Amino acid sequence: MGTADVEAVWRVESARIVAALTRFTGDFGLAEDAAQEAVAEALVSWQRASPANPAGWLMATARRRAIDAIRRRVALQERYALLAADPALAQEIDPDRIDDDVLALMFVSCHPLLSREARVALTLRVVGGLSTEEIARAFLVSVPTVQARITRGKKAIAAAGVPFELPPAGERRERLGGVLSVLYVIFTEGSTATSGDRLLRPDVAYEAIRLARTLAALQPDEPEVHGLLALCELTAARFPARTGPDGTPILLEDQDRRLWDFPAIRRGLAALARASQRGLGPYGLQAAIAATHASAASVEETDWARIVRLYETLGRVAPSPVVELNRAVAVAMASGPAPALAIVDELIASNRLPGSHLVPTVRGELLTRLGRLPEARAELELAARLCANQRERSVLLGKAAALN
Structure with a gap:
């Protein structure tokens, strides 16, 4: 087995392995370190001989590394003896505890005491199984930066004595919102990159979808x-049509809807139906907006009045x-650019999105539709200066140039 096989x-197995180790050692940082050491050993050992049970091999090796680490801690000898004698870890994973373990791991990784950056890095590392190099590439930061975020996060969890357990029932729904927000941040970075030379980072977005599916299986009644x-599936369904062969962004009105991923749309609509059973929250409402787009044959045939109501x-x-x-934007499509411009100007007057390229982008589009071309060109040029994504910036500059 080669590197790709190990990866x-x-x-697939990282979350369950780290979760099981954390439960038995009671040390989140130790469990993650031991699991990473097992992966490093697998990269060498599996080239010589492939194990019959790869996940079990990783679990057993990580267990030995955890025991070795505990042995080196003189003050924890009693804990080591208990761990070494525990027969449960001699097996791959306790199947009766997998769901609770992985869910607890998500709650620990997304603990509110951590910064957003640390929560994202830890979730991708210990729940998603991504390497520090993959996380660094995804968010366009250096590997040492990612390593520092992960290290600080683990130290903060250890210093605060965060238990490896599901939050009490009274706190779980509130804390679940933090887990969802982390997955949403990961997905949005993949669906519209904040910087760099690509509009989309599908690998990042699909990792968020994979984690969201896992969470939905663990919390089916939420x-x-x-x-x-649903929001992630319906948004990702448009990925194939959002860029040209060279990566150039394609706006919604110009997309070939035949390229949309219709199985993803069906999955998204099914998830939305489950979300609707008890009333839609913020993510469900956004999914309903995405579903309205997905159900329309064209921009002109989109039910913009419904989208306005949902917003x-x-x-x-x-x-x-x-x-x-x-x-x-929805008001502009439903009722024209003039009432929409009043909404945007109110946002500017209240300074509610300072430094964002989105406000001058929308304002420039509205002014273009109103025939106020010099003002529109100035807004689009401002948006281009504020935009950190090279692909989006080129589109904005192209629109501004077309108004000359």
């Missing part, structure tokens, strides 16, 4: 889990300037 097994999964509801449930900006 494939690790990607509507917002299915809402987030109005979303604005009441989870108000934010981005929601207002998106509502303005």
Whole structure:
């Protein structure tokens, strides 16, 4: 077995292995380190002989590495003796505890005491099984930066004595929101990269979808889990049509909808139906908006009035300037650019999205439709200066140049 085989097994089994080790050692950092050491050993050993049970081999090797580490801690000899004698870890994983273990691992990785960057890095590393190099490439930061975030996160968890357990029932739903927000951040970075020379990072987005599916299987009765999964599936369904062969962005009105991923749309609609059973939350409402787009044959045939109503509801449930900006876009399609421009100008007057390229982008589009071309060109040029993504910037500059 080669490197790719090791990576494939690790990607699938990492969360269960780290979770099982954490439960038995009571040390999140130790468990993750031991698991990584097992992967490093597998890269060498599996080239000589392939194990019959790769996941079991990784579990057993990681267990030995954990025991070795505990042995070196003189003050923990009693704990070592208990761990070494525990027959449960001689097996691959306790099947009766897998679901709770992986869910607890998600809650620990997304603990609110950590910074958003640390939560994202830890979740991708210990739950998603990504290497520090993969995380660094995904978010366009250096490997040492990712390593530092992971190290700080593990130290913070250890210093705070965060237990490896599911939060009490009264806290779980509140804490679940933090887990969902981390997955949402990961997905949005993949669906529209904040910087770099690519509009999309599908590998990042699909990793978020994989984690969301895992969470939906672990928490089947939580509507917002299915809402987030639906939003991700329906948004990712448009990926094949969002860029040309050379990576150039293609706007929604110009996309070939025949290229959309219709199985993903069906999965998204199924998840949305489950989310709708108890009323839609913020992620479910966003998914309903995406479903309205997915159900339309063209931009002209889209039910923009419905989208406006959904954004109005979303604005009441989870108000934010981005929601207002998106509502303005929908209003422009449903009622014309003039009332939409009033919404955008109100956002500018209240300074609710300072430094964002999105506001001048939308304002430039609205001014173009109103025939105020010099003002529109100035807004689009401003948006290009503020935009960190090279692909988006080129589109903005192209639009501005066309108004000369």
